[in-house]
Amino acid sequence: MLMPAVACVILAGACGFLALAFALAAPFDVLVPWFGPGTAFALDSGQAGVLAAVLLSGAGCLLAARTGGPAIVGLILATIGAVLAQNDYTLIFATLLAGLIVFRFRAVEPCALAALPAVLLALALYAIPPDGSILAIVPGAVMLIGAGWAGAITLDLARIARAVACGFIGMALVGLGLGAPAAARLCIETGLLIAPPLGLAALELDGSTGTRSLDWLGGLARGMPRFSFLLLAGFGFTSLLPPGAGFAAFRVVLDRAFVVGGWGGGVAGAALATGFALFGFGAIRGFGLACLGRPRSLRAAAAEDPGLSVLLALSLPLAGALGLAITAEPLPTVGLLVIGFLVRRFAIRSGPIDVTPFESGFAKPPAWLPFGDPATQITATGFAAGLRLPTDSRHLRNGLTLLHRVIRP
């Protein structure tokens, strides 16, 4: 009972920081001279927004956590310290503390996906000049493309979650390099709200189906409809497609790249375009192969929706991400959602299209499910086969032969 109560307190803190993000006009400074040499904290509306996202995801992680509750609370407190820090001593102290907790306790991994990006943003804001630098654009672009690539080819849902977190950090670095700290904050907030639910979903799937590999999942939408719906939202936001928080963040940084122009803007634009395509591919692959089609294992066929606490834990950050999207891109997001809802409603009522209401029509796969058949389905490995780099010995041998031909006297 203790951890749900703590989660409620953290949720209340998230609401408080959210209110401060909208209400705080000027930065609010606090000096704590007795706590260490020159310890000082400050809070502005941007930091309040980041902290609201961290606490929202943290509350979700705490609700779903079976073990490691105190470590999660410690990680959240260390993250708050790092984000609010106003001098290098406090910042490094809190960063090292957060790193130590993540390194020591593996159970905090979903929460780490929310905490570490926030800490890294604090470090980056401290290190990168506000008017931007090409030195931030290039590593950010590499990180964005690399994370997109990793998310598009990996089989593990947990790795997809990590790739999403890294991708949004890369996008934030590009934003910082272009001299747009607000855009970088939006990217980090989006990542904080999207990556932890994916990490939680990976943990939940590991428990209910015994695997996190996309090659052994499939057909979850029939047995786990609510979970799949939340996963659809998570992957939808990850994909950088409209409407969603991911698209809002992508668009803000891309617009900034166009405004800045020059080689910095060009590199950022090309990297964002590639990241957009890679994340879209990865999200389609992740959701399509985990939740659609036929189950690829007996346990995936028998899996059922998780309990309310897990569904709530997934819903909290995703609702925050939706709110963020509505705040950043009000009309496209609301417009698309309303059009989609109305069309679906109209289709169900008047019947030109036979749409199954989401609440009904779910049936478990039949007991005679032929498990020989799914062998004919496309697997996650086959889906991303075109993107994999040649790593087998034949290609390596050919490469070495070519190199030998080039360098031989």
Add this chain to the structure above:
Amino acid sequence: MTVALRLAATLLDGVLLLALALTLELARTRLAARITTGPLPPLTQPLRDLSKLMCKRRVRPAFASPLHDTWPLAACAATGLAALIVPGFADGSITASYAQLPLLIGLIALGRAARVLAALDAGEGLQGRGAARAARTGLWSDTVWLVALAALAIGAHHASIPALQTSPALVMMLAVVAVVLVPVVGEAVPGDYAGPERALFFAEAMLRRAVLLALLVDIAVPYGIADATQILTWPLGLVAFVVKFGLGALILAVGGAMVPRVSPRISGGVALAALVWALARDIPVTSVAIGTGLCVMVAGLVRLWQRQPSLEAAALVQAGIALAGFGLGVPRGGWVILIGIALARGAAALAGRNAIGFLCLAALAGLPPFGLFTGDFIVIRAAFPVSPLLGAALLAGMVLVAILLLGRPSPSVIRPGSRMAAPLVSGALLVLLVLLGIAPVLNLIADFAS
């Protein structure tokens, strides 16, 4: 009143785009029937197809998820919204502020994502393979579209479609990208869909093609656009838009027919080149020409080193030197090299694999007495005063090409005892090549080498 006019213009734009999508589909089917000498479909064929499908019964695969019927609606909603956003015959419509590149490309990608998920839903092997292919194609085309359009937006410092800056070079590059990426042929319906859902996917594919074409027309030919708040300008705008759309469709169809087997990867290179071109506007054209020339020369040398077809590779090296010559301000040298390449390649093609073939190789290696030597000489002499390093690089390229070509002649060019295909013509071409080479020596053209 103004708001009502802007709203009416937006709705009219949507209806017009829908009608043009149907017309485009009709033109495609009639053209296909004409090519295959089949009976021509009636003018109302697309509408009849759609209405027939709407009346048919639905099919639901046994393993489909509850979201199975949502995918066609999602695809149609996304593409329909894109159709309302893309600027059409009039400026200042009610959705004008949303006519932004990222949103438009995002909506089109969303429609494609719904198609891919629809194909995965039933869990069929073949459909899944098609979905994977569609997803990979989408990955490529999204990247290329965004990079190509970023090239336009970087110059304008804005992502708004009406404010994009275009130049003839960028429009040409965008046209190449469009020819490769815009589907001219009809798209297959994903998954096991029948009846109204199948009709929705058909309609979505037609509309997506029309939206992409309208986007290209808006960017490439931003003329004859009406003002949404001035109703009297609408007729002219409507006519101009329809004409531009028709011409665009014609260019795409002809382009698609002329380059039917072109690799989609080419579009990526062109889009990247467009971006570099947009960024490098401040760099002088001469420097760009010299840099490109050196790159082409190195590419040709690498191909020669890899023992790829010798004549093509040698011609590539010479073309690189010619390009550098244009950049160095000695266009006569460049032209002499280009004419020499044409003569030598022509002679080699007609001569067959014999002694004349070897002479053609010697000509392409830039050896005297052939005309290519003259051109190379002019270019290298002009390069040394500009930069000794550049001159040395060009000279090294020439020496290397001569060593690689004549040191290990390719059997595809030289085979003793083989017969000549057209000895007289190839001989005449070689004579012309020699004349081009000795013209400065005989002082036939007084200031040729000066």
